Amino acid sequence: MERREIRQLQGRLIRWFTQNQRPLPWRERYLPYEIWISEIMLQQTRVDTVVPYYLRWMQRFPGVRSVARAGQDDLLKHWEGMGYYSRVLNIHRAAGILMDRHGGELPRNYHDLLELPGIGPYTAAAIRSLAFNLDEPLVDGNVERVFSRLFNMEAPVKSRQSQAYIRSMASDILPSGRARCFNQALMELGATVCTPRKPGCLHCPVAPHCESLRLEIVHRRPVPGIRRKIVPVQVVVGIIEQDGKVFIQKRPSRGLMAGLWEFPGGKIENTETPEEALAREMKEELGLRVQCVRKIASIEHNYTSFRVSLHAYACTADPRDGAPALRCASDARWVDPGDLDNYAFPAANRRLIDIIRKNP
DNA sequence: AAGACGGGGTC
């Protein structure tokens, strides 16, 4: 791209963003703490989903110190339903590091940022460019899509070749001293105009520069990669009732649904009935022999790479077995069903709780 | 380099 065209594109993008940006709560002050939290929340998560979580979060945790002092369950409760729960546990760990080593402030050095848990190349660049307005190119999924169309990239957008090209172009067209505005303009364009489907080319400020629009193949960019098949999984959980309370356990702080609470249970193997699987899992996980009382519900829940059928049973534990032994959980409670809202559950469990509440 | 990690919006 020629110098003159680059300057023209920069001007059009910046002017468009100045006039058309959505008013968002983290665009009011550009404080490093607010940019950090918003960027973590926005990882693989849409703006519309994030806004209410962000507002609640800032109400409860207005700064690094309050995060560092907060309990894990308090933090998780504010994240419940947003997914990728290791993000919030990493925020907690990072807040501790910030208090210990950086005086409770976000550093502006790229490598210092990268050392904080949960901050990778994208988020480090986002904090540097958006909070500190340092000259730092920023490439997210939006920018990848915008560039793949603007420059009519024919290789799969996630390929090594494409990624290298995108990075170099992002660096080339970044106007010095305008990173905060320009980087957001590029992402905002991807989020609101240059969308995955039905892009608004008629209203696009950089349409005159767009090679794939000129060739009328915008709808075929970006070129996708190959994807994996979705695997169906059958899962059973047990609501153990005793003295009017139900048993819940807390998942380990690493791995799937880290730190969230759940009802005990597990995967149904091919040869098993749900009841057999439940009996086996309760014995394995808790050392309990259980009796199914009744079936509560079956819930379908879709994840990125698998589809879960969740079968839920009310059951009672054999009193001879005594208290449950925690073999797979990091904590456990007997709770009043009315208190379940005080704990953070995965979405599929949350839906189950809603059903239990309607049919006590 | 590839897979794990959530949930919801959209067509």
Added chain:
DNA sequence: GACCCAGTCTT
């Protein structure tokens, strides 16, 4: 039902 989102971490 498939795609995708203001990505990061682990192996």
